[in-house]
Amino acid sequence: MMELQKRIEGVNILKAKRLILKEGKLQKMCRKGPQDRVILLFSDMLMYAREQAIQTQYVGIKCISLEGMQVKAETLPDGLYGIVIQSKSRSFLLCTDKEKEQKQWVDSIADVVFNARKKRLETTPGRDRKPTTTGQFGEMAPVWTPDSNVSMCQTCFQEFSFVRRRRHHCRACGKVICAGCSSNTAPLLYLKNDHARVCNECYGIYIKRSKLNKLVASTSLQPKQSQKVEVPGRLKNTSVHDERFVVLSGFMMEVGKFRKKNKRWLVLRSDGVLFSYKGANDPVAAFSLPIPGYKIEEHAKKGDDVEYGFKIRREGARELTYICDDEETATKWTDGLRHCSQLELPSWFKGDIYCDDGMEVVNDTATKRMSKASSAPSDSSTA
Numbered sequence: 001m002m003e004l005q006k007r008i009e010g011v012n013i014l015k016a017k018r019l020i021l022k023e024g025k026l027q028k029m030c031r032k033g034p035q036d037r038v039i040l041l042f043s044d045m046l047m048y049a050r051e052q053a054i055q056t057q058y059v060g061i062k063c064i065s066l067e068g069m070q071v072k073a074e075t076l077p078d079g080l081y082g083i084v085i086q087s088k089s090r091s092f093l094l095c096t097d098k099e100k101e102q103k104q105w106v107d108s109i110a111d112v113v114f115n116a117r118k119k120r121l122e123t124t125p126g127r128d129r130k131p132t133t134t135g136q137f138g139e140m141a142p143v144w145t146p147d148s149n150v151s152m153c154q155t156c157f158q159e160f161s162f163v164r165r166r167r168h169h170c171r172a173c174g175k176v177i178c179a180g181c182s183s184n185t186a187p188l189l190y191l192k193n194d195h196a197r198v199c200n201e202c203y204g205i206y207i208k209r210s211k212l213n214k215l216v217a218s219t220s221l222q223p224k225q226s227q228k229v230e231v232p233g234r235l236k237n238t239s240v241h242d243e244r245f246v247v248l249s250g251f252m253m254e255v256g257k258f259r260k261k262n263k264r265w266l267v268l269r270s271d272g273v274l275f276s277y278k279g280a281n282d283p284v285a286a287f288s289l290p291i292p293g294y295k296i297e298e299h300a301k302k303g304d305d306v307e308y309g310f311k312i313r314r315e316g317a318r319e320l321t322y323i324c325d326d327e328e329t330a331t332k333w334t335d336g337l338r339h340c341s342q343l344e345l346p347s348w349f350k351g352d353i354y355c356d357d358g359m360e361v362v363n364d365t366a367t368k369r370m371s372k373a374s375s376a377p378s379d380s381s382t383a
Contacts (some may be wrong), residue, residue, distance in 0.1 A: 029093040091141040099356040138188030142174030151278035153182040157229040171196035245354040255321040272340035
């Protein structure tokens with residue numbers, strides 16, 4: 001502990017009965033993307049900091065109490081494995097490219113939080129015990145959605161731009177919203193009831209709870225409305241984000257006119273519909289395409305500029321070409337799309353078949369015939 005204290009600036013970590021249980025390097029998901037951080041797990045708190053390579057000093061230190069902390073694993077885009085940390089003072093997302101390392105950190109933090117709570121209950125008389133969480137509005141700090149994962153407001157669906165429509169974060173739920181959808185403020189418990197920017201949805205929750213608790217007059221709490229972009233229902237279907245129905249998902253480079261490449265988040269749903277998003281957390285897809293009836297071909301380019309991907313073709317329709325990060329990913333996508341084009345599902349898919357009026361559980365047979373709810377082949381592209 002003494003050696004560790006020498007590397008930490010401005011924070012005294014020396015405390016009776018405090019132990020350092022785990023130390024390592026992970027990436028913290030920030031507004032502009034993942035950044036390297038040193039993670040220190042103590043017996044009574046979690047700490048993260050930036051490392052100065054020249055002097056091996058830790059700066060930008062943040063300490064989070066274990067009281068009320070929640071941790072869970074989450075699969076992230078780009079093949080990363082996430083560790084979601086939520087607490088009353090600060091919430092954030094850590095990530096690694098190793099699934100084993102993710103599990104080790106999640107298990108370690110969960111064990112320490114459980115032991116700290118058990119110890120607190122043992123040393124606190126019953127009449128003085130307080131619930132870890134009370135369910136009050138703004139009690140837990142939210143995990144912010146990274147700016148890079150969205151191209152549009154998650155409330156009104158209007159696209160962001162550098163000048164006219166900038167990104168803001170709701171301090172209650174962590175969504176990325178525009179100024180028009182976050183013009184209200186509300187007191188948040190984790191900020192010691194200071195007023196902070198919130199989205200219209202969270203402000204509506206605050207209004208409802210305030211009215212029920214008779215804390216404020218209802219006449220002064222009408223939320224300001226923002227103009228919502230009208231989009232087809234198929235493009236904002238929430239089932240696309242349900243892992244039970246996702247055959248494949250991942251970032252690809254879409255080849256456009258003059259071979260211009262645009263990064264897209266693709267999701268292949270188990271009813272054979274392909275969704276293309278500009279951002280992984282966008283609430284609305286750029287377009288959707290029923291794959292049955294289309295021809296799936298491999299795309300490979302040898303030489304100095306090696307490319308691996310796939311093509312989606314059909315007579316009379318625009319040809320779509322996508323480039324993957326590696327040959328293995330391209331092969332898996334080609335296989336999955338080919339099965340879906342024939343109203344089948346690949347043997348390695350163990351999820352459920354999506355249909356509009358219900359759900360069918362997939363069995364373990366080599367290939368599975370899709371439900372009759374699958375739509376007939378038709379191009380539903382809106383882009």
